[in-house]
Amino acid sequence: MRIDDRARRPAFRTFVGTGRQSGPVIVVPMLQFAEISKRYGPVTALDHVSFRVEEGTVTGLLGPNGAGKSTLMRLLVGLDRPTSGSATVAGHRYRDLRWPLRVIGTHLGGRPVHRRRSARAHLRSVALTHGLARARVDEVLELTGLADVAHRAAGGFSLGMGQRLGLAGALLGDPAALVLDEPVNGLDTDGVRWIRELLRLLADQGRTVLISSHLMSEVQLVADRVVVLGGGRLLADTTVAELAGRARDEVVLRTAEHGADDRLRALLPDAAIRPVDDQCDDGAWRVTGASEREVGLAARGADLTVLHLARETADLEAGYLTLVGDRGQQVDSVEAR
Amino acid sequence: MSGRNATIEVGATSSALVALIRSEWGKAWSVRAPAACLAGAVLLAAGTAFTLANDQVRAMQTGEIPVGTLVPVAEILASSVMFAQMVVVLAALQLVTPEYASGQIATTFLSHPRRWVVVLTKAAVAGVLGGLTGLLTGPLCVAATELALGDAPRATVPAAEAAVMTAGVFACAAMVAVALGFLTRSGVAALSVAFVLLVLTLAAPAATGKVFPGVAGSALVSGTGDPYARWAALLVLLAWVVASVGAAVVSVERRDA
Numbered sequence: 001m002r003i004d005d006r007a008r009r010p011a012f013r014t015f016v017g018t019g020r021q022s023g024p025v026i027v028v029p030m031l032q033f034a035e036i037s038k039r040y041g042p043v044t045a046l047d048h049v050s051f052r053v054e055e056g057t058v059t060g061l062l063g064p065n066g067a068g069k070s071t072l073m074r075l076l077v078g079l080d081r082p083t084s085g086s087a088t089v090a091g092h093r094y095r096d097l098r099w100p101l102r103v104i105g106t107h108l109g110g111r112p113v114h115r116r117r118s119a120r121a122h123l124r125s126v127a128l129t130h131g132l133a134r135a136r137v138d139e140v141l142e143l144t145g146l147a148d149v150a151h152r153a154a155g156g157f158s159l160g161m162g163q164r165l166g167l168a169g170a171l172l173g174d175p176a177a178l179v180l181d182e183p184v185n186g187l188d189t190d191g192v193r194w195i196r197e198l199l200r201l202l203a204d205q206g207r208t209v210l211i212s213s214h215l216m217s218e219v220q221l222v223a224d225r226v227v228v229l230g231g232g233r234l235l236a237d238t239t240v241a242e243l244a245g246r247a248r249d250e251v252v253l254r255t256a257e258h259g260a261d262d263r264l265r266a267l268l269p270d271a272a273i274r275p276v277d278d279q280c281d282d283g284a285w286r287v288t289g290a291s292e293r294e295v296g297l298a299a300r301g302a303d304l305t306v307l308h309l310a311r312e313t314a315d316l317e318a319g320y321l322t323l324v325g326d327r328g329q330q331v332d333s334v335e336a337r
Numbered sequence: 338m339s340g341r342n343a344t345i346e347v348g349a350t351s352s353a354l355v356a357l358i359r360s361e362w363g364k365a366w367s368v369r370a371p372a373a374c375l376a377g378a379v380l381l382a383a384g385t386a387f388t389l390a391n392d393q394v395r396a397m398q399t400g401e402i403p404v405g406t407l408v409p410v411a412e413i414l415a416s417s418v419m420f421a422q423m424v425v426v427l428a429a430l431q432l433v434t435p436e437y438a439s440g441q442i443a444t445t446f447l448s449h450p451r452r453w454v455v456v457l458t459k460a461a462v463a464g465v466l467g468g469l470t471g472l473l474t475g476p477l478c479v480a481a482t483e484l485a486l487g488d489a490p491r492a493t494v495p496a497a498e499a500a501v502m503t504a505g506v507f508a509c510a511a512m513v514a515v516a517l518g519f520l521t522r523s524g525v526a527a528l529s530v531a532f533v534l535l536v537l538t539l540a541a542p543a544a545t546g547k548v549f550p551g552v553a554g555s556a557l558v559s560g561t562g563d564p565y566a567r568w569a570a571l572l573v574l575l576a577w578v579v580a581s582v583g584a585a586v587v588s589v590e591r592r593d594a
Contacts, residue, residue: 116369
């Protein structure tokens with residue numbers, strides 16, 4: 001697999017014409033969710049969620065546990081039926097795709113393999129459904145680092161090996177798009193680094209990736225865009241940079257004196273100042289809305305002994321937390337798009 | 338990368354069906370349980386036939402049965418086949434319920450998202466496996482019976498007839514088992530229901546029992562005309578196959594995987 005220039009690869013772009021030569025041409029997004037809802041009895045797992053994933057982009061799907069991330073992925077690939085709305089892959093319902101694994105590879109976590117079947121036999125059985133060559137099975141086994149254990153029954157695999165086997169299955173059809181639910185779960189440090197490099201490679205090849213993860217730092221490293229779900233609703237559909245930018249940089253100031261915040265506030269009227277530790281006043285403060293220089297000058301003006309002064313850059317995690325709240329469920333105050 | 342610049346193909350095609358059949362056939366052989374169960378069914382049936390025939394010989398020696406009575410080989414065959422078909426059911430369930438237990442069913446439906454085709458394919462693969470096992474089991478049971486009977490007088494059954502009738506019963510039992518596997522999604526539950534349908538109904542009052550596949554299977558193999566002729570028995574069995582597989586298709590299409 002060679003790394004290609006994304007711009008030169010209009011693979012799988014589907015055009016829907018109006019039938020007239022002069023009419024407008026609509027480019028169908030790779031993955032599209034339109035007003036999709038899913039209720040399990042009284043529980044609403046997803047509530048009218050709409051967004052699209054354009055071809056060649058890597059999109060991180062974020063949200064607290066129970067936000068509906070896995071449900072959304074299952075609806076996309078037709079494992080669950082939506083209560084209303086629709087999900088399409090390149091403009092088609094998944095079940096209408098003739099060779100679905102060549103269009104979109106899916107790994108929904110867990111180890112969806114017969115416990116007694118070897119990894120190689122499992123992948124061969126999947127390959128047979130799409131008329132894929134045996135050599136392709138060996139290729140993905142090699143790519144996912146499972147070649148040495150391919151003869152072993154999948155039931156004995158560790159969580160990390162199970163993740164690799166799931167990824168191998170998703171990559172088998174050399175698909176244009178990938179849907180991965182928590183692929184980093186259970187991987188050790190080497191595994192996490194491996195999957196980061198694999199995702200970068202897949203993105204560089206121009207594949208469309210939708211990946212859910214709890215690890216913000218991983219998403220920040222690989223994703224172009226993020227979609228945030230909370231309580232079954234869409235909270236944000238934006239770029240990684242924009243979401244990270246929603247959290248403001250903070251300056252952390254540690255002083256030898258206690259109870260100095262009133263003196264600081266007097267000198268920094270526009271800044272928000274709160275203690276690092278809400279439980280006790282140990283002379284350390286988090287300041288937003290002022291630069292390091294301004295905080296430093298204010299500390300000198302207030303005649304404080306500065307022990308530590310540093311700026312903390314806002315990252316995706318901070319932006320995410322401003323959106324879903326520290327407890328993950330304070331979503332009602334946030335305007336859904 | 339070759340496939341990625343192609344246009345997306347939509348809709349069903351026979352080549353996708355052939356590919357699915359090859360995959361499902363391969364899956365049946367890539368774990369040991371189905372083949373082990375089928376081999377077990379053959380041995381169990383032959384062993385049962387030998388034991389039942391031996392009992393007849395003993396009964397004649399002790400005078401329970403008048404010497405010179407014709408031993409009905411067809412009925413010994415029917416009893417043996419009815420007993421062993423539960424192991425065929427177990428083999429057929431191996432194609433379905435472990436997939437639900439392990440989550441493999443998601444992989445199967447992702448590979449071939451037209452679920453009704455998956456249900457029919459698994460039923461067909463199980464039916465063929467059951468049928469082939471039956472072709473072997475029937476004549477082997479007759480041979481075991483003949484061996485045990487020695488020179489006792491008997492009303493024998495041609496090997497070809499025993500092969501075809503046993504194949505029919507095993508094939509139908511396997512297909513009903515696949516349907517029950519999809520309906521219950523649990524090996525234990527499916528096996529319990531199959532046991533009631535195929536075995537317990539043999540002990541039910543004749544009027545009630547005859548609508549069930551157990552009695553129909555027995556009538557098909559024995560050919561005694563009790564409670565109905567072979568063609569009627571075959572119709573009852575096929576009705577059960579169609580009804581159960583149909584119910585499985587509706588259920589699998591409707592619910593979340």
